[in-house]
Amino acid sequence: AALRSVNYIPGMRPPFSPLSLFGAILPTSWWNPGLNWPWELRKTDVVKQLLGNEGKTHLVKPEELTSALLLWGDNLVSANGEMWKRHRRILAPTFTPTTYSLVVKETIATYKEMIINENWDGKDSLFISGFNRIPLRFALIIIARCGFGLPMSWTEEQPGTMSFGEALAVVSETAIPRLILPNWVYKLPIKKLKDLDRAWATLAKFMHEFVDTRRQDIANDRETFVQRGDLFTRLVEAYDGEGKLGLEEQEVIGNTFTFMFAGHETTACGLNATLGFLAIYQEEQEKAYREILDTIPAGEDPTIENITKLRHVLACFNEALRIYPAGVMLTRDVPVDIPLKVARPVEKTIVLKAGSRMIIDMVGIHHNPHTFPNPDKFIPSRWYEVPEHDVSIFGAGPRACIGRKFSHTEALTFLALFLREWKIDIVLAEGESREVYEERVMGKAGRVGLAFGVGEISLKLTRRVALS
Numbered sequence: 001a002a003l004r005s006v007n008y009i010p011g012m013r014p015p016f017s018p019l020s021l022f023g024a025i026l027p028t029s030w031w032n033p034g035l036n037w038p039w040e041l042r043k044t045d046v047v048k049q050l051l052g053n054e055g056k057t058h059l060v061k062p063e064e065l066t067s068a069l070l071l072w073g074d075n076l077v078s079a080n081g082e083m084w085k086r087h088r089r090i091l092a093p094t095f096t097p098t099t100y101s102l103v104v105k106e107t108i109a110t111y112k113e114m115i116i117n118e119n120w121d122g123k124d125s126l127f128i129s130g131f132n133r134i135p136l137r138f139a140l141i142i143i144a145r146c147g148f149g150l151p152m153s154w155t156e157e158q159p160g161t162m163s164f165g166e167a168l169a170v171v172s173e174t175a176i177p178r179l180i181l182p183n184w185v186y187k188l189p190i191k192k193l194k195d196l197d198r199a200w201a202t203l204a205k206f207m208h209e210f211v212d213t214r215r216q217d218i219a220n221d222r223e224t225f226v227q228r229g230d231l232f233t234r235l236v237e238a239y240d241g242e243g244k245l246g247l248e249e250q251e252v253i254g255n256t257f258t259f260m261f262a263g264h265e266t267t268a269c270g271l272n273a274t275l276g277f278l279a280i281y282q283e284e285q286e287k288a289y290r291e292i293l294d295t296i297p298a299g300e301d302p303t304i305e306n307i308t309k310l311r312h313v314l315a316c317f318n319e320a321l322r323i324y325p326a327g328v329m330l331t332r333d334v335p336v337d338i339p340l341k342v343a344r345p346v347e348k349t350i351v352l353k354a355g356s357r358m359i360i361d362m363v364g365i366h367h368n369p370h371t372f373p374n375p376d377k378f379i380p381s382r383w384y385e386v387p388e389h390d391v392s393i394f395g396a397g398p399r400a401c402i403g404r405k406f407s408h409t410e411a412l413t414f415l416a417l418f419l420r421e422w423k424i425d426i427v428l429a430e431g432e433s434r435e436v437y438e439e440r441v442m443g444k445a446g447r448v449g450l451a452f453g454v455g456e457i458s459l460k461l462t463r464r465v466a467l468s
């Protein structure tokens with residue numbers, strides 16, 4: 001009773017905060033629940049109240065929980081208060097219909113390159129194990145081309161040297177050890193550490209080069225670049241700007257890294273999960289295929305106008321992300337007492353006390369059976385009537401995902417092309433049922449770089465219209 005009077009929440013007290021470096025890096029066990037900690041705040045309506053009012057209540061994103069991004073510099077995801085407003089003011093204008101049309105165009109071009117470079121051209125059927133690398137590569141190329149105007153291609157640029165994509169992958173996989181290990185460790189004669197250090201240095205070098213080149217390009221031909229108005233041009237322009245529209249060099253680099261990672265691992269995880277489920281749920285795949293045939297004229301490329309009519313395909317992507325939310329937990333510190341209305345188990349008002357830290361458990365929210373009945377089942381139709389801006393996997397309120405439409409546009413275009421050309425299927429182990437397969441393969445989820453997604457999936461592809 002004494003503890004309750006000071007708002008102590010009863011339950012287990014582990015030695016490390018599950019969100020501390022030690023909590024995350026030490027093996028998960030009975031004394032260190034790590035990221036398996038049963039987080040609370042799992043109710044969509046309560047979370048929407050909390051985040052929807054963020055502009056007024058001035059919730060704070062705890063810096064130490066976005067330190068993997070802050071290693072590169074201040075950025076839109078980590079920033080708070082006036083700094084957040086400044087970054088958002090500079091970057092929000094790049095998310096326009098022109099950008100989304102470019103996403104459609106580049107997705108089509110990249111899809112065609114993928115078919116040729118993966119040697120799928122001219123084949124009627126294929127088995128692809130470890131399919132996950134394909135959407136990862138795909139989404140990286142799209143953010144690099146559409147957000148940064150970098151001419152990245154499907155194949156690695158120069159064999160033998162570390163490419164930008166490789167360096168980015170190592171960096172997002174190794175953010176936690178990098179935060180913990182002191183600098184002298186990298187001088188030890190241990191190859192793994194040397195490779196890790198090289199990847200971080202290579203990525204930094206690439207990003208500084210990109211900034212220098214774009215500054216030069218803008219100086220040479222300002223009109224073309226400013227008209228293009230892509231994310232990177234606005235970032236680099238802000239480097240030379242002042243006050244409300246200015247960014248420091250470290251903020252330009254911080255945002256470059258943040259958008260490169262936030263703009264590709266998340267969408268790639270969503271695409272993997274969508275294809276993984278559609279291969280199991282053949283009736284949902286057939287519905288998606290019919291919708292694509294009915295919406296996009298045969299033999300023509302998708303357009304921004306017709307992909308936005310693919311209601312079922314979009315619902316499949318949202319549903320896969322509901323089961324595996326790519327942004328797995330959102331965190332906020334509460335600076336003032338905040339009353340929230342709760343509907344269950346009884347209607348009442350609860351007060352989040354000033355000084356508390358909120359952990360918004362995106363897996364818990366999206367598996368809450370009150371909001372999503374039969375939560376473990378893949379049921380795309382539950383998203384049919386949900387307006388696009390209300391899809392909770394992208395967060396809520398003023399800090400909801402700035403890249404939602406970018407990601408939806410890319411995913412819809414990719415899925416339209418892919419599902420129109422290929423029927424996808426799973427390969428069962430001997431004597432295995434679809435249910436057991438689903439548990440075995442789709443049941444394995446975890447960290448994918450800095451995002452969250454399904455484990456390795458393998459797919460069988462059969463060409464829809466056989467080559468003659």
Ligand code: HEM
Binds near residue numbers: 266327398
């Ligand atoms: C399936 C794809 C994606 C998912 C599930 C996703 C999820 C989220 C979520 C849940 C948030 C809110 C974080 C919070 O409230 O703490 C967020 C914010 C953000 N996302 Fe995404 N995202 C996706 C794609 C993208 C893309 C493609 C980009 C960039 C092109 C992007 C850039 C960002 C940025 C910069 C923020 C911070 C916005 C701010 O604080 O003002 N995301 N995302």
